[in-house]
Amino acid sequence: MIRMVAVRLLLTLPILLGVSVVAFVLMRALPGDFAQASAGTSTISAEALDTIRRNLGLDLPVWRQYLRWLGATLSGDLGLSFTTRRPVATEIFPRLAVTAELTLIAGLMAGLMGVTTGLLSARLRGVAEWAVRGWNSLLLAVPNFVIATLIVLLFGLYFPSVGIFNYVAFARDPSGNIASLLLPALSLALTVSVTISENTRAAVLEVSSQDYVMVAKAKGLRPRAILRDYLVRNALTPVVTVTGLQLAALLGGSILIETIFTIPGMGQYLFDSIASRDYPAIQAIVLVAATIVLLMNVLVDIAYARVDARVSYE
Amino acid sequence: MMEGKLEPLLAVRDLSATFHRHGAPSRVVDGISFDIAPGESVGFVGESGCGKSVTARAILRLAPEGSSIELGGRILFRGQDLLRLDAAAMTDIRGRDIAMVFQDPMSSLNPVLSVGAQIDDMLIRHTGLSRRAARRRAIELLDLVGIHDPASRADDHPHQFSGGMRQRVLIAIAVSCQPALLIADEPTTALDVTVQAQILRLLLRLRRELGMALMLITHDFGVIAGMVERVHVMQAGAIVETGAVDALFAAPRHPYTRALLDAVPRLETGGLDSTAGPA
Numbered sequence: 001m002i003r004m005v006a007v008r009l010l011l012t013l014p015i016l017l018g019v020s021v022v023a024f025v026l027m028r029a030l031p032g033d034f035a036q037a038s039a040g041t042s043t044i045s046a047e048a049l050d051t052i053r054r055n056l057g058l059d060l061p062v063w064r065q066y067l068r069w070l071g072a073t074l075s076g077d078l079g080l081s082f083t084t085r086r087p088v089a090t091e092i093f094p095r096l097a098v099t100a101e102l103t104l105i106a107g108l109m110a111g112l113m114g115v116t117t118g119l120l121s122a123r124l125r126g127v128a129e130w131a132v133r134g135w136n137s138l139l140l141a142v143p144n145f146v147i148a149t150l151i152v153l154l155f156g157l158y159f160p161s162v163g164i165f166n167y168v169a170f171a172r173d174p175s176g177n178i179a180s181l182l183l184p185a186l187s188l189a190l191t192v193s194v195t196i197s198e199n200t201r202a203a204v205l206e207v208s209s210q211d212y213v214m215v216a217k218a219k220g221l222r223p224r225a226i227l228r229d230y231l232v233r234n235a236l237t238p239v240v241t242v243t244g245l246q247l248a249a250l251l252g253g254s255i256l257i258e259t260i261f262t263i264p265g266m267g268q269y270l271f272d273s274i275a276s277r278d279y280p281a282i283q284a285i286v287l288v289a290a291t292i293v294l295l296m297n298v299l300v301d302i303a304y305a306r307v308d309a310r311v312s313y314e
Numbered sequence: 315m316m317e318g319k320l321e322p323l324l325a326v327r328d329l330s331a332t333f334h335r336h337g338a339p340s341r342v343v344d345g346i347s348f349d350i351a352p353g354e355s356v357g358f359v360g361e362s363g364c365g366k367s368v369t370a371r372a373i374l375r376l377a378p379e380g381s382s383i384e385l386g387g388r389i390l391f392r393g394q395d396l397l398r399l400d401a402a403a404m405t406d407i408r409g410r411d412i413a414m415v416f417q418d419p420m421s422s423l424n425p426v427l428s429v430g431a432q433i434d435d436m437l438i439r440h441t442g443l444s445r446r447a448a449r450r451r452a453i454e455l456l457d458l459v460g461i462h463d464p465a466s467r468a469d470d471h472p473h474q475f476s477g478g479m480r481q482r483v484l485i486a487i488a489v490s491c492q493p494a495l496l497i498a499d500e501p502t503t504a505l506d507v508t509v510q511a512q513i514l515r516l517l518l519r520l521r522r523e524l525g526m527a528l529m530l531i532t533h534d535f536g537v538i539a540g541m542v543e544r545v546h547v548m549q550a551g552a553i554v555e556t557g558a559v560d561a562l563f564a565a566p567r568h569p570y571t572r573a574l575l576d577a578v579p580r581l582e583t584g585g586l587d588s589t590a591g592p593a
Binding site: 217 | 414416421422423436439471473484
């Protein structure tokens with residue numbers, strides 16, 4: 001087990017290297033650069049632009065820029081943000097914390113909704129099954145930013161007393177902070193809950209036709225014990241996988257949701273950084289997001305072994 | 315053995331079972347009646363699809379998930395009609411008074427629970443033992459069915475056992491609450507021939523030691539011999555012949571019984587020469 005984790009962690013390094021190259025090249029392939037972006041619509045002389053570029057090292061060939069960035073990163077220095085001139089590391093972590101909190105709340109909501117609706121549709125059948133499947137199809141068809149927009153419209157027009165855009169920092173007002181994240185988390189959670197719900201439903205249906213469920217009934221176990229120890233325990237494995245991967249994707253930050261609700265998380269940071277061509281910030285965000293996805297994969301594998309004794313990594 | 319002298323433990327009267335799938339009803343058990351006396355062992359023989367497994371499951375009112383089955387007639391257990399019991403009372407009887415061993419040991423154990431836990435949960439449910447007492451009893455039961463080093467094996471999971479060992483575990487589960495009737499539905503079909511004999515010997519021994527009645531269901535007359543006192547031969551949802559096992563072997567009356575007996579390979583006739591054999 002420990003060996004497996006060590007090997008998997010080691011394997012993430014070449015993947016991260018590849019990700020950083022792709023991000024680096026793609027950003028520089030975009031038209032415009034920081035100098036032009038910061039100039040905006042005002043006309044600045046070509047010499048002034050060149051000075052900015054020279055100061056930031058943007059006049060060097062891309063491969064030399066990359067090696068410089070890689071060398072600094074490997075020694076633990078993510079560089080200075082072009083826009084704020086402050087270390088990227090100190091800029092990114094408060095934002096990561098906000099997104100992590102948002103993801104946690106959204107994950108709890110999605111897990112609760114998904115597992116409940118999945119179980120309902122698998123166990124009750126009939127009307128419940130059709131209602132859940134219809135609801136899931138609807139949520140799957142509607143992108144989360146549309147849901148977010150509808151939530152904003154609904155509360156903005158009819159319940160203006162409920163503040164939508166008043167994000168407050170956790171340190172200032174913990175309960176207000178959580179309350180301000182509920183609606184954005186809901187708009188993220190609804191889409192994620194579909195995946196969890198459908199996977200729960202499929203897994204429970206598959207497990208319930210297994211012989212050991214019949215044996216459990218023949219043992220005279222009560223329906224609740226069968227549901228808990230036989231159906232859910234066995235259906236959990238595929239659900240753990242999809243949930244883990246969905247949460248990993250959310251941890252990278254949702255640009256649209258965070259922008260709509262003006263939450264200072266990873267998504268909004270990425271959006272602003274791309275708009276201003278703040279290369280060090282973008283590189284750091286991509287690197288952190290990729291690391292999270294990779295770590296989440298390892299965690300999912302560990303979770304497998306915890307819920308299912310047949311899985312061992314020897 | 316004791317037929318007619320004792321009140322029957324189980325009296326099945328005019329039992330019918332009808333499956334409803336995609337609207338079209340199909341009757342798989344068609345008005346059968348039989349008795350099982352306390353401690354008696356009775357065999358049910360017939361080819362796949364003759365309704366013998368459905369009969370066995372009907373006694374415990376177990377239907378495959380997602381199918382709907384309609385049962386008719388009466389199933390009197392200790393004089394009480396099981397078909398008229400409410401769901402909770404039926405759940406109490408399952409495992410405690412009537413237990414069942416199924417065909418495929420590879421898929422009959424919950425893969426995520428240790429085998430000990432799968433005996434514990436049943437003991438706790440029916441006997442009210444504490445968790446620790448249940449585990450002590452579970453270890454005794456594993457020892458009883460011939461699992462070596464039962465104390466440490468109780469913590470192992472099903473995938474760490476062979477097919478024969480898993481069937482032993484399932485038998486330990488089935489007899490854990492000392493049921494009055496044990497239904498064994500093709501208990502050896504999925505196993506190697508050498509293991510088959512061991513499992514049959516185990517069932518025979520447990521029946522004697524625990525004084526259970528045994529309802530043994532099989533398609534194989536070779537399994538029945540030496541295991542039961544009486545045999546019911548089933549075909550197409552009906553019992554076509556009933557008799558003491560020796561008499562039936564010596565002089566089968568129904569042509570279907572004869573065909574089934576001919577299907578048992580014999581060493582002296584050169585083995586597998588039958589073409590009319592049931593599946």
